[in-house]
Amino acid sequence: MGTQDCSSYTGLPWKHSIYVVLLLSHLCCVQVWAQCKILKCNSEFVAATLDLGGGAGREGGNAGYCSALRSYSHCTRRTARACRGDLAFHSAVQGIEDLLMQHSCPKTGPTARPRRPTQVPISRDACFYEKSYLQREGKAPEYLHCGVFGDPHVRTFHDEFQTCAVQGAWPLIDNDYLYVQATSEVLPGEVSATALTKITIIFKNWRECIEQQNYRAELDNVPPAFLDGSITSGERRGHHSLQVSTGPGRHAQINATHIGTTLVVRQSGRSLSLSVRAPRAIVDAFSPEQDLQLCKWGCPASQRLEHPPPQPGTDAYTHCASLLPAKDMYFQACLFDLLTTGDVNFSSSAVAALQDARGMIADTGRVHLLTAAATSSHLSCALLTLLIVSLTDVTLSFLLEQSV
The missing domain is CATH 3.40.1000.10 (Mog1/PsbP, alpha/beta/alpha sandwich)
Known part of the structure; x- marks a missing residue:
C-alpha cells in the first residue's frame, strides 16, 4: 500500500489515525500473521461451546464453559510468540481475561477436550x-x-x-x-x-x-x-x-x-x-x-x-x-x-x-544436489556450448551467402 493511499488519513482524529496505522502495520506483516494461529484458537473455542446450554458461563451450573475458556487461554499462550503485534490475538487475550472474571471461572482447572469430528467408517482401501x-x-x-x-x-x-x-x-x-x-x-x-x-x-x-x-x-x-x-x-x-x-x-x-x-x-x-x-x-x-x-x-x-x-x-x-x-x-x-x-x-x-x-x-x-561451484561450472559449459553453436550458425550463414 503506497504513500498516496496513506496520505488520505492525515485529516482523521489522532486516535483514529493510531488505529489506522496499527491496522496497516498488521496487514503489512503478512508473514508473521500467517504463522499466528489465533483463528484456530477462536474456532476451537467456538466448537467447544456449541453444545453448551443457556446456563453456560456459571462454574456451578455449567463447568464446561469455564473449561472451554481455560483451553482457549492455553491455546493463545502456545501461539503467543508468533502472534506478537497481532491485534486479533491481543483482543482475544484481553477478552478471555474479561470472561474469566465475569463468570467467576478459576484460571486453573480442567480444560475442554477437543471437539472431534464424527468418525466415518474407513473404506476398504484406506490402509493402502x-x-x-x-x-x-x-x-x-x-x-x-x-x-x-x-x-x-x-x-x-x-x-x-x-x-x-x-x-x-x-x-x-x-x-x-x-x-x-x-x-x-x-x-x-x-x-x-x-x-x-x-x-x-x-x-x-x-x-x-x-x-x-x-x-x-x-x-x-x-x-x-x-x-x-x-x-x-x-x-x-x-x-x-x-x-x-x-x-x-x-x-x-x-x-x-x-x-x-x-x-x-x-x-x-x-x-x-x-x-x-x-x-x-x-x-x-x-x-x-x-x-x-x-x-x-x-x-x-x-x-x-x-x-x-x-x-x-x-x-x-x-x-x-x-x-x-x-x-x-x-x-x-x-x-x-x-x-x-x-x-x-x-x-x-x-x-x-x-x-x-x-x-x-x-x-x-x-538426486544430486550440486554445490555453487559445480553449478557455475555446468552453467559455464552450457554457455560455452551455446556460444559455439551460435558462432557455427553465423559462419555457415556467411559461407552460404558468399557462395551465392
Whole structure:
C-alpha cells in the first residue's frame, strides 16, 4: 500500500489515525500473521461451546464453559510468540481475561477436550495409502525425500542441504502419523565431530490401520524388529500396514503402507543414518506446535556449519572423489566428515545416503544436489556450448551467402 493511499488519513482524529496505522502495520506483516494461529484458537473455542446450554458461563451450573475458556487461554499462550503485534490475538487475550472474571471461572482447572469430528467408517482401501490416494485424486501422490547422516548432514524434504552442529535429541519428523527423533553425540577422542548414535521412530495410532508401534536403533544395534519383538503390525485384509525387513550389513527398512512411507536405518562406520520417502500430504500433516522438524525445516540457523572449500590433490579429496565422482553435496559431506574425523570409514555414510536417495527419488535429475561451484561450472559449459553453436550458425550463414 503506497504513500498516496496513506496520505488520505492525515485529516482523521489522532486516535483514529493510531488505529489506522496499527491496522496497516498488521496487514503489512503478512508473514508473521500467517504463522499466528489465533483463528484456530477462536474456532476451537467456538466448537467447544456449541453444545453448551443457556446456563453456560456459571462454574456451578455449567463447568464446561469455564473449561472451554481455560483451553482457549492455553491455546493463545502456545501461539503467543508468533502472534506478537497481532491485534486479533491481543483482543482475544484481553477478552478471555474479561470472561474469566465475569463468570467467576478459576484460571486453573480442567480444560475442554477437543471437539472431534464424527468418525466415518474407513473404506476398504484406506490402509493402502497409494491405492486410496489414486482412487480419490486420480493421480499418484507426490513423494518427498529426507536423508540424515554423518556429522550430521541433513537433506530436507525441500532439497536443502545443511550440516548441523546439533547435539542431543532432536526431532527429525513430527506429524500426525509419525514421530522420528535422532540423538547426536560428540565422538570420543580429540575430534570435534558429532555422530548419530540413536534413532527412535514412533508410528502413531491411526484408526483401524495400526495401533502405536515403536522402533529404536542404537549404535552397533540396528534391530530387525520393533521394540515389542514383532516384525509386522496392523493386519488388514491379509496385509500388514507395518513391516520391518533387513538388508546387507547393519540395515533395516520399515514400510508403512497406510501412510505410503518408507524408512531406512543404517549404520555406516561409527554413525547411524536415516533415509525417508513419504508423500507430501503426510509430510505436511502437522500442527503449529510441531514446527521443530529437521527434515522439514532443516537445523536452526545458529546450528548450521559452513563447509571449507575443497582442496584438490589432497588425500581426502582423492578418496572422496573415488567414491563419489559427481562433485555434489554428498561429495562435500564426504570431505567434511573425513577432514573432521580423520576416519576413512566415516566417509561411507555419504555413499550410503546417496544410494538411498537414488532408490527413493524417481526424478534422477533431483538426486544430486550440486554445490555453487559445480553449478557455475555446468552453467559455464552450457554457455560455452551455446556460444559455439551460435558462432557455427553465423559462419555457415556467411559461407552460404558468399557462395551465392
